[in-house]
Amino acid sequence: MNYKLLGRSGLKVSELCLGTMGFGTEAGWGADKDTSFAIMDAYANAGGNFLDTANVYKLGTSEKIIGEYMGNHDRDYFVLATKYTLKDNTTNPNASGNNRKNMMRSVEESLKRLKTDFIDVLYLHIWDSITPVDEVLRAMDDLIKQGKVNYAAISDTPAWVVAKGNTLAELIGWSQFIALQVEYSLLARTAERELIPMAKHFGMTVTPWAPLAGGALTGKYLRGDHGRIKPESKRLNERSRNITQTVVDIAAELGVSEGHVALNWMRRQEFSCIPIVGATKVDQLLDNLKTVDVTLSQDQLKRLNDVSAIELGFPGDFFNEEGVRTNSFGGFYDRVEKRV
Structure with missing residues (x-):
């Protein structure tokens, strides 16, 4: 890669x-420790170094498995991202949320499970609509x-909150959010x-989760x-069904798997994007990794864009209306240029 x-x-x-949300077998599904180790080995052998986990994944087992793996591998090779916010115990009223007390407690617990001195990227997991973003x-x-942390990031939060936070951080001189994780x-x-x-x-x-829509694609x-x-x-x-059928058709044209098409479409968007690909089996990961060698034609990209297009709503669709762009804005700018 x-x-x-x-x-x-x-x-x-x-x-x-x-x-790595599937690392662990709690709730009757997921990869056991040996399989999780094999998945991380295959990922690293392909040049992968970016691992995504969270304090609550598999009740902390995901972090524990990664921590045990790191004990026998080069910790500095990997960029390890984890998250805080969601409740991981019932010891006190502040065992969840975005507040400072929970952040500090959760990070200390994650460091123990991960058996490391530092977290590369710490995400706020989900916005609680209570804590001021400047506190975060x-x-x-x-x-x-x-x-204890190298970089700040944020997930599943309204765009206006992230924008306010990064603006405050830039003004005051704090570290800004460098990554946004969303569906x-x-x-x-x-x-x-708004978010992208x-x-x-x-x-x-942008680090999208569920890039294959839970396997639907x-x-x-x-x-x-x-x-x-x-x-x-x-998803049903x-x-x-129409979107998925288009993905299936294009995959057949290229002779690749459907996942390659869906991931390649995402990686061709006009913004910085690193999809999060989960796996509970080695062959699942190996198949997903092949997407880096797949190229969609402009016609195929257009078909995917057209069948999956959404209404942007106001003001996105308003800005894109031809009459608005040519008559209102165009006329306004023409008048300004003439006066200048």
């Missing part, structure tokens, strides 16, 4: 991130100054309304393999 800079930093990460950034900056795929493009334009403005890298639901998905899921509606 090639390497990309993560946001407006000098941190070099591989072009595909390995999601000040606390993250303190952790960075202490050497994004051919079936879920609503992040294009905001990320582009601040030079943040592999075509398995079209084949009747519904697994644990609920019948009312949006007519729009999703």
